Amino acid sequence: MTDTSATTAPTAAMFPPGRYGRRRAPRVRRPWLVALLTAVAVLVGTAIAGRLYTLYGDPLHQPEVITYTEATEAGITIDFAVTVPPGGATTCLVRARSRDGAEVGRSEVTVRAEPGERHVRTTYRLATERVAFLGEVPRCRPAD
Incomplete structure (x- = not known):
């Protein structure tokens, strides 16, 4: 009687030589x-x-846009608040964008805080090249 798969011990698969390339050694972890x-x-x-x-x-120079209004061909009015160290000053980048996202106006505004004052509210009229869709204050930094 011949051996069947039920009576033989399992061994590694045998592949025809040269058919599948050489076997790689297991990687060292x-x-x-x-x-x-x-x-x-x-x-x-x-x-x-x-x-x-x-x-x-x-966080000492954190801007927050409150509102932007009066968008015309000539400019836009941006009302914003900024956190400033008491008695210090900050320089904020104020810019306007058109409906398609292009920058149409940009300026740097220096805001000074009175002694004992931390939150300064400022209104700034920014000149633009064409009608602005929105006004923003992306960042503020300590004044020079």
């Missing part, structure tokens, strides 16, 4: 390398986030 690369990626990401925060995320 290096969990410490994965952990090291992950730690480096986290440190680099934290450094980049910290740098971007110092450039663009200063």
Whole structure:
């Protein structure tokens, strides 16, 4: 009687020689390398986030647009508030955009706070090249 698959021990599959290429040896796993690369990626990401925060995320000079009105061919009026250190000054970028998103006006405005005052509300008339659709204050920074 011949052996059947039920009576033989399982072995590795046999492939015809030269037909499927050579078999590769199993890879050596290096969990410490994965952990090291992950730690480096986290440190680099934290450094980049910290740098971007110092450039663009200063809470001492945080602007907030209250309203923009009177959009004409000549300009737009932007009413905004900014948080300033008491007695300090900040320079804010004020800009206007048209309906298609193009920038039609831009200016830097210096806002000064009185001693003991932190939130300063300012109204600024920005000259534009054509009719503006919206006015915005994307960032403020300490005044020079």
